[in-house]
Amino acid sequence: MSNEKPPPGTDFIRQIIAEDLASGKHSTVVTRFPPEPNGYLHIGHAKSITLNFGVASEVPGGRCHLRFDDSNPETEDAEYIEAIKQDVKWLGYDWGDHLFHASDYFEELYAFAVHLIKSGKAYVCSLSEEDIRKYRGTVTKAGTGSPYRDRSVEENLDLLGRMRAGEFADGEHVLRAKIDMAASNMKMRDPLLYRIRHAPHYRTGSDWCIYPMYDFTHCLSDAMENITHSLCTLEFENNRELYDWILDNVPAPAKPRQIEFARLNLNYTVMSKRKLVELVDGGHVSGWDDPRLPTIAGLRRRGVTPEAIRDFCERIGVAKANSTVDVALFEHSIRDDLNTKTPRVMGVLDPLKLVIVNYPEDESEDFDAPYFPDDPPKMGTRKVPFGRELYIERADFMEDPPKKFFRLAPGREVRLRWAYFVTCVDVVKDEDGEVVEVHCTYDPETKGGDAPDGRRVKGTIHWVSAAHALKAEVRLYDRLFTEANPDADKDVDFVEHLNPHSMDVVSARVEPSLAQAMPGDRFQFERTGYFIADSIDHTTDKPVFNRIVPLRDSWKKIVAKGK
RNA sequence: UGGGGCGUCGACAAACGGUAAGUCACGGGACUUUGGCUCCCGCAUCUGUAGGUUCGAAUCCUACCGCCCCAGCCA
Secondary structure, X not given: OOXXXXXXXXXXXXXXXXXXXXXXXXXXXXXXXXXXXOOOOEHHHHHHHHXXXXXXXXXXXXXXXXXXXXXXXXXXXXXXXXXXXXXXXXXXXXXXXXXXXXXXXXXXXXHHHHHHHHOOOEEEEOOOHHHHHHXXXXXXXXXXXXXXXXXXXXXXXXXXXXXXXXXXXXXOOEEEEOOOOOOOOHHHOOOEEEEEXXXXXXXXXXXXXXXXXXXXXXXXXXXXXXXXXXXXXXXXHHHHHHHHHHHHHOXXXXXXXXXXXXXXXEXXXXXXXXXXXXXXXXXXOOOOOOOOOOEHHHHHHHOOOHHHHHHHHHHHOOXXXXXXXXXXXXXXXXXXXXXXXXXXXXXXXXXXXXXXXXXXXXXXXXXXXXXXXXXXXXXXXXXXXXXXXXXXXXXXXXXXOOXXXXXXXXXXXXXXXXXXXXXXXXXXXXXXXXXXXXXEEEEHHHHHHOOOOOOOOOOEEOEEXXXXXXXXXEEEEOOOEOOOOOOOOOOOOHHHHEOOOOEEEEEEEEOHHHHHOOOXXXXXXXXXXEEEEOOOOOOOOOOEEEEEEEOOOHHHHHHXXXX
């Protein structure tokens, strides 16, 4: 890690925690990551995970709980539980014994509800859903009290008991907090605490037919777990007043503090669950683990490392301003991590045949090439076979090159990495004028890639032996959308901005050492990018490599500037 | 036009009344058997706008402008 990162521990949340520790308000810190098991985690969740687990790990005795916020039986499912746990673990975090479910607190939560009723702070409301909405008023007009607002404690207790007992149908009654129908904060206009749902819950089965709402569940779950700092995203700022109200009006075992921070937005992708679902269900991507998706599963399959994700989350910081991070910063974190840990190999993505006319027919030789040229002992070497017929990258040859083109062209000499200097002496074209072969001579004196006479070449290109190379399917992934903000235009559906080249599949030729590659192995294909043998489709017989991220390409910039 | 938040370089983001960090991106250069990596240099006289307080303001005050969130029996 060579570049500077923001000094750790200085964001506003860590400052608050430091103050609470210094003042003696808390002796340690307890946070929680509270996903709802109704979907897959994405890189936005990674920011929250990194924050919550990170902050806890920085304080002696600190801990972070993994709590499934599962109070809605209609959308949640056990299938998400394991996937979420796997993702958090893969990111490198350990909740130890602190795995919880809000659904485990249903009984305690019910008791708190009874307490609120007994103290006249909650009531059963029998208005229809539509009427509740009408009575709520609007942001500029105060609401009006429900006609059921002044039911007696006895009646409320009786009604809630019968709600729980299943005597009523969905929607017949709800339990509401009695706060203030004229509150300027809409969240305080007698918010719903419980609703009737005759639906089986993935964990509690048919034990309950009433389920607590988020605002009631979350603060009390935090309190019961002795959470000190409850970190959530900005859209819950309005909920904080209610969070505090509930804790102040029941005998809560603790008084956690909710602190909101800005969620992560990344350009050239989408993060909302609704849009992700649309991409998956609409068949625009292959599934939740499609390597083009910002889901943790997708990034994992893409080949992105957990270290890169964590580094990225540290670099972006934590603040309260809505912002959109440039995906280039994420790509930097990915390259920065992969640069130091991937072996270098050669693979030709767009093969062009090169014939060395003065090299003996039917002969070949092996070169020892270091896997990590910047520090050869680090990863050792592999044999790379060389022969009369090779494949080079089509983009590495130009018949009529511009000034600064340092690669192969008629009359030009370049170095074939780890092999010889070659000079282009002829070009073979097909009837359409397309170059199908380039002929070169090689200089035997330059074996290994150095000229004893001190002769220099401007370019070094990669290659594979035609006789020995392996064919491989290579999936060239690119940004999923062509627009930085796919949903900026309200009149255009975001799927209209899908990048038609978000995945280009090419038939490549790779060096034979890659026959040893196992699913999940990562490499740098020199001069091209970082790749990973696909975890699902890669086999020795039929290699499949995913491009994680291309290398930076300053030549591309030169070309772009020339235009 | 009710309430809650937020506006610092193209993108993130520090600075907590003492005279605008850092990262990414971008531009230039060095090095180079990857046009990769690495290294060096440059990149806000200025902090949404306008006033005010102060010896001194991104930081305090006032007004205005802009953006986000809240009217699910979702979380």
